[in-house]
Amino acid sequence: MELRYFILRRILVIIPTIIGLTILVFLIMWAIPFDQLIAPYIHQKGLSRAQATLVVEQQLGFYKNDPVLTYLFYLRDLFSGNWGIMFGSASPYNGPVINAIEIFLPNTIQLAIGAVIVSMAISIPVGTYIGSRPNSLGDQFGRVFSLAGYAMPGFWLAYLLIYLFAKNTGILLPVVPWGGNGLNGYYSSGHLVPWIPIQVNGHPVSDLTSYPTHVLLIDSLLNGNIYWFTKAVEYLILPVLTLTYGILAGLLRFIRAGMVDSINQEYVKTARAKGVPEKTIIKRHVRKNALIPTVTVLGLLVAGLLGGAVAVEFVFGYYGIGYLTVLSAEDLQVWAVMGTTIVFGIVLVIANLVVDVVYAYLDPRIRY
Amino acid sequence: MVDVDAFKTEIAPPRKIHPKVEEMKTTGKLFLTNKLALVGFTITSFYFILAILDAIYPQYLGVANDSTYLSWVPGGTPTTIQPSQLLSPSLTPAGGWMFILGTTFYNMPIFPAMLAALKFDLGYSLAIVMIGGGIGVVIGVISGYMGGIVDEVMMRVTDIFFSVPFLVLAIAFLFVFGHVLSSVVYALIIIWWPIYARLTRGQALSTKAMNYVESARAAGSSKLRNIFVHVLPNVLSPVYVQFSLDLGTIVLIFSTLDFLGIVNGNPNVPELGSLIVAQGNGLSWLIAGYWWPAIIPGIFLLIFTISINLMGDGLRDVLDPKLRR
Amino acid sequence: MFLTPNLGGKRLAEINKENIQVRVRVDNLRTRFFTSKGIVKAIDNLSLNLLEGETYGIVGESGSGKSVTATSIMDLIPDPPGRITRGSIFIDGFNILSGYDKHVRIIAKSETNVKFRRRKRLIRKHNYIISGIRGKKIAMVFQEPFLSLNPVLTIGEQIEEAILLHSRVSIANSIIRRETMARKDVEKFVEGILAQPDISTRKKMINRWVNEFGVPDIERSLNDLFENSTDDSFITEEAFALAEAEKTGINLDQIYTARGYFDLLDRLHETNLQLIEAEATGNEEAVQRFRDEEHELKSALFKEYFSYSIQRRFLKRVYEKPFKDVARRRAIELLDLVNIAGSERVLDSYPHELSGGMQQRSMIAMALSSNPRILIADEPTTSLDVTTQAQILELFKDISRESNMSILFITHDLAVVAEMCNRVGVMYGGNLVEEGTVSSMFKDAKHPYTTGLMNSIPRAERRFDKSQRLESIPGTVPNLITPPSGCRFHPRCKFKMDICSEKKPKLVEIEQGHKVACFLYSDEIEEEIPDDFYVVPKNEETEEKLFNEAEGVTQ
Numbered sequence A: 001m002e003l004r005y006f007i008l009r010r011i012l013v014i015i016p017t018i019i020g021l022t023i024l025v026f027l028i029m030w031a032i033p034f035d036q037l038i039a040p041y042i043h044q045k046g047l048s049r050a051q052a053t054l055v056v057e058q059q060l061g062f063y064k065n066d067p068v069l070t071y072l073f074y075l076r077d078l079f080s081g082n083w084g085i086m087f088g089s090a091s092p093y094n095g096p097v098i099n100a101i102e103i104f105l106p107n108t109i110q111l112a113i114g115a116v117i118v119s120m121a122i123s124i125p126v127g128t129y130i131g132s133r134p135n136s137l138g139d140q141f142g143r144v145f146s147l148a149g150y151a152m153p154g155f156w157l158a159y160l161l162i163y164l165f166a167k168n169t170g171i172l173l174p175v176v177p178w179g180g181n182g183l184n185g186y187y188s189s190g191h192l193v194p195w196i197p198i199q200v201n202g203h204p205v206s207d208l209t210s211y212p213t214h215v216l217l218i219d220s221l222l223n224g225n226i227y228w229f230t231k232a233v234e235y236l237i238l239p240v241l242t243l244t245y246g247i248l249a250g251l252l253r254f255i256r257a258g259m260v261d262s263i264n265q266e267y268v269k270t271a272r273a274k275g276v277p278e279k280t281i282i283k284r285h286v287r288k289n290a291l292i293p294t295v296t297v298l299g300l301l302v303a304g305l306l307g308g309a310v311a312v313e314f315v316f317g318y319y320g321i322g323y324l325t326v327l328s329a330e331d332l333q334v335w336a337v338m339g340t341t342i343v344f345g346i347v348l349v350i351a352n353l354v355v356d357v358v359y360a361y362l363d364p365r366i367r368y
Numbered sequence B: 001m002v003d004v005d006a007f008k009t010e011i012a013p014p015r016k017i018h019p020k021v022e023e024m025k026t027t028g029k030l031f032l033t034n035k036l037a038l039v040g041f042t043i044t045s046f047y048f049i050l051a052i053l054d055a056i057y058p059q060y061l062g063v064a065n066d067s068t069y070l071s072w073v074p075g076g077t078p079t080t081i082q083p084s085q086l087l088s089p090s091l092t093p094a095g096g097w098m099f100i101l102g103t104t105f106y107n108m109p110i111f112p113a114m115l116a117a118l119k120f121d122l123g124y125s126l127a128i129v130m131i132g133g134g135i136g137v138v139i140g141v142i143s144g145y146m147g148g149i150v151d152e153v154m155m156r157v158t159d160i161f162f163s164v165p166f167l168v169l170a171i172a173f174l175f176v177f178g179h180v181l182s183s184v185v186y187a188l189i190i191i192w193w194p195i196y197a198r199l200t201r202g203q204a205l206s207t208k209a210m211n212y213v214e215s216a217r218a219a220g221s222s223k224l225r226n227i228f229v230h231v232l233p234n235v236l237s238p239v240y241v242q243f244s245l246d247l248g249t250i251v252l253i254f255s256t257l258d259f260l261g262i263v264n265g266n267p268n269v270p271e272l273g274s275l276i277v278a279q280g281n282g283l284s285w286l287i288a289g290y291w292w293p294a295i296i297p298g299i300f301l302l303i304f305t306i307s308i309n310l311m312g313d314g315l316r317d318v319l320d321p322k323l324r325r
Numbered sequence C: 001m002f003l004t005p006n007l008g009g010k011r012l013a014e015i016n017k018e019n020i021q022v023r024v025r026v027d028n029l030r031t032r033f034f035t036s037k038g039i040v041k042a043i044d045n046l047s048l049n050l051l052e053g054e055t056y057g058i059v060g061e062s063g064s065g066k067s068v069t070a071t072s073i074m075d076l077i078p079d080p081p082g083r084i085t086r087g088s089i090f091i092d093g094f095n096i097l098s099g100y101d102k103h104v105r106i107i108a109k110s111e112t113n114v115k116f117r118r119r120k121r122l123i124r125k126h127n128y129i130i131s132g133i134r135g136k137k138i139a140m141v142f143q144e145p146f147l148s149l150n151p152v153l154t155i156g157e158q159i160e161e162a163i164l165l166h167s168r169v170s171i172a173n174s175i176i177r178r179e180t181m182a183r184k185d186v187e188k189f190v191e192g193i194l195a196q197p198d199i200s201t202r203k204k205m206i207n208r209w210v211n212e213f214g215v216p217d218i219e220r221s222l223n224d225l226f227e228n229s230t231d232d233s234f235i236t237e238e239a240f241a242l243a244e245a246e247k248t249g250i251n252l253d254q255i256y257t258a259r260g261y262f263d264l265l266d267r268l269h270e271t272n273l274q275l276i277e278a279e280a281t282g283n284e285e286a287v288q289r290f291r292d293e294e295h296e297l298k299s300a301l302f303k304e305y306f307s308y309s310i311q312r313r314f315l316k317r318v319y320e321k322p323f324k325d326v327a328r329r330r331a332i333e334l335l336d337l338v339n340i341a342g343s344e345r346v347l348d349s350y351p352h353e354l355s356g357g358m359q360q361r362s363m364i365a366m367a368l369s370s371n372p373r374i375l376i377a378d379e380p381t382t383s384l385d386v387t388t389q390a391q392i393l394e395l396f397k398d399i400s401r402e403s404n405m406s407i408l409f410i411t412h413d414l415a416v417v418a419e420m421c422n423r424v425g426v427m428y429g430g431n432l433v434e435e436g437t438v439s440s441m442f443k444d445a446k447h448p449y450t451t452g453l454m455n456s457i458p459r460a461e462r463r464f465d466k467s468q469r470l471e472s473i474p475g476t477v478p479n480l481i482t483p484p485s486g487c488r489f490h491p492r493c494k495f496k497m498d499i500c501s502e503k504k505p506k507l508v509e510i511e512q513g514h515k516v517a518c519f520l521y522s523d524e525i526e527e528e529i530p531d532d533f534y535v536v537p538k539n540e541e542t543e544e545k546l547f548n549e550a551e552g553v554t555q
């Protein structure tokens, strides 16, 4: 009951942040040279400069000399889904930006959720283990491991994994799909071609009949197509692993610190005085206290995760919003980049909201 | 100890040491006992020394300056980029010590290229942290000290900056400043100040409540003087920690941006990110089994970021009064 | 070469012959904290006995080592940085420090450069042994209730945990009795009650019976029944009907296996204690016998493990529910016992939702949950208001009178000591400087420090005014890293003599039951035994290597 009001209040609090976000993105757009704004329109229909200006003014309400009015129009466009177009020969998608985002965003969310789940599944037991044995060999190893996670650029880790796992180098598991056959066709300018090649309408080249969620993993199940399901899982493994490392490092470090801190608290002494066996003390008294504050860093880590997703998706040609951002930026698709920026912002704000609510739910000391 | 009268006259009165100096001495001592932090500090300094040396006397490192940077390419200075000149990188150090780590695109030796890249990476990163951090600290101290509406506005503004991943925001800002390497610096400065503003604001709030600031205020010292003489020096220690950690983070973001190919990097300016991506060949070479052009610069970068993180952690342990015992 | 700390001592078996009632015996206890500033000599050669049924008060200024003494007795010194480096502690005849020196070696190069070398396996064994003693035989109430309660578990969860840890077998028994209760049992009970004319004794008997038979819910109805009627066949009929209604028809097999399993666990622990005892006395035959017994128990446990523990893992709800229900019942009773109003609600609240007094009382309830025979109370009444304080003190008195519990009572408040304790020990700078019965101490304090304390007692009409405590002795408590030489009190002592700063006075009995450590009363000098874990000579390579391998504590 009370939690509901807490959630409501938190939602109200994020509204100014989101408005601020729109202002920020709008200001960026305002500062961008006008030629860049109209370029996709010129490219799309072969319009002249004056014609394209007219189109931008009328369709998007972007009047270069009237910021206030334009901002209001911009807000209207944001709500009505009129986010501009992306059009170019090197562009990953041709058409309205909002459609591109609709297709690409679910894949990134899938990636992020996968990475969060895997990293939690690893970091909780491992963090508990090393946190309860500070300065042991395992602990030293864990510290180095998490330090490296902080320090390692995501794209480089992706390279490393590709090198280790790609089939034709023959080093380790043959799990990645692009090993072996026709590899040379599969990369271009530093990144792999899209995850699974997309058609012009934004749908991957596969024999599914419909794409209700745009997430291959789910769509294939909905279609009852096991082959594409396994394919989707295969394609997910390396991107998820790469992204996992970054958050895993942060989580591990935080859980360890929490464990070490909590193991020295008075209530652990009380538990010992009751005669609770050491194992139970760690599991029941120490770990719970260490894990609850960990939820708060998840918010920060998700920000890093989304940033990391940009580079990782790019390297793997994974079909997500980071990939969309990078390719659009390379191709100077300004509307697409502005759209993805705002989407990243909103996703992050919502993620933080969820983290706050989960924290309030888990920690009995929070009064909401 | 045995008290001998004869000795007593010899003993000079203990020299008066300023408490600040005393404090710094103990800090330094504590830092030196932390071996990992010391290692981090040493390696980081080494990197900086290399970068400085390279900036002043590039020829000593076998690294020519910008305009003629490709001079070490075997067979002279290529003026145009011709894909046909891309040779398979090789590990043979036939051309001398410069070739010890193999070659990359244009048959360019990796080792001196990495050293040359360091100058840009560290220089830019230092500039971003100093300028962005400086702006952030000033804004943070002022808003923390003033409180009220100024503070509220500052908090909301930083909230907005925190609500977008840095990398994405940087990509968006690049549209404003143009897609060249130097505009990354402007973009990152704009993005970086809120971190410091937040950090110093919190510190300033707690410092403000302390006795000596109160009494200075009561004594009629002016606001500005108060902020910069009494509050500012006391909020800096977490800033140092953040500063050192950010030097690493920014190098990472910087090289990521370059790696993504969003900035139209001058091919004459090697940068660690662009070295890893090797003019778009890193991945294909990697898959074909030529690992060194992509992996070696990465390791070089990793060593730097790890050691700077070690140093930052060590600093935190030393400067944080809670951890200091 | 490094020496190992000497933890030997007389076996309690020998001591028992002289004095049968010693519950806790502390011999030459020495506790050190190895910090980066130096070694804190928190406890120096402290010896004391806690007798059966007595309340022993420890008083002394803040920082004199009272809490460290208490935590040492529980073996709860935070490690690192602390260690007990010498001495022995017998709890009900078992030396909890036997073998303590084996699993950790302390190697010191200098005061600030100390390392511990640990042996994991032995530590695990020690933890197993000690965790079966703590809570069950000896319980402790800590100084700061708010910090001492786990913030993310409800009070109920924490109390129930303590109950379930040590009382599984008795819970299982009460469930079995309840379910298999026959008319015969009720008849016998009713007869017994009717034979007893005294009302309050009756009530106590009823209370005992309902708990034994696991039907606490009908206690009130039974009381009413016995009050309102004297017709014994009617009462039997009614009581039987009441008890019958309490039966839940639970699957008893499961309870039997549970009882078997936990009984084995308890016995294994008991055997282990005896084995260690036997090993320490060097009784070969007994060692062999206990080894065999341990082996047998272990193999039996192994079998039970499959039949019970694994099943329980999968059917946790089903297996735990009957036990949890009983534990909850008992937790409510305990909270009622310590005068918490609305005990059901308190059980479901988190520590931060309670007032300081309620937290403190919950702590006391938790400590009492498994009927320990020894209780250590570290300033249990500091956060309570005057009336509650009086109630709690009354409670302690009642319990110690009824169940003959021994209490080690630590406090600042001499008024409380006068009211509660049989004997008092005065601590100063990690030493016991005076010890005696309450009356002799208050009438005739000997040690200059104690007289100082006594003079600072507030007058009777203001006895609970806390701001008035123990403050009139000039000077401050010594720094225990570099404690004063000789008598620790000499820098503050009015009667200081030359010898005082050179030699340490010994705690000697100067009157019947009254001991003092002061040169004013006796010339006996205590040999100051230097810490014997010290210094690795630089030239011995192996030791140097050992030192380098050992785990550092002081960085």
Ligand SMILES: Nc1ncnc2c1ncn2[C@@H]1O[C@H](COP(=O)(O)OP(=O)(O)OP(=O)(O)O)[C@@H](O)[C@H]1O
Binding pocket: C033, C035, C040, C042, C060, C061, C062, C063, C064, C065, C066, C067, C068, C069, C078, C081, C082, C143, C480
């Ligand atoms: N964890 C620790 N690390 C270092 N020194 C400690 C530690 N715990 C206790 N000490 C030292 O041991 C000495 C005795 O402390 P103790 O807590 O027993 O005092 P006390 O008599 O209980 O005081 P109070 O009345 O304030 O509770 C103090 O000098 C203290 O500094």
Ligand code: SF4
Binding pocket: C447, C448, C449, C487, C488, C489, C490, C491, C493, C494, C495, C496, C497, C500, C505, C517, C518, C519, C520
């Ligand atoms: S021994 Fe000496 S210094 Fe110590 S209390 Fe007695 S008289 Fe005072």
Ligand SMILES: [Mg+2]
Binding pocket: C066, C067, C068, C143, C378
């Ligand atoms: Mg205490």
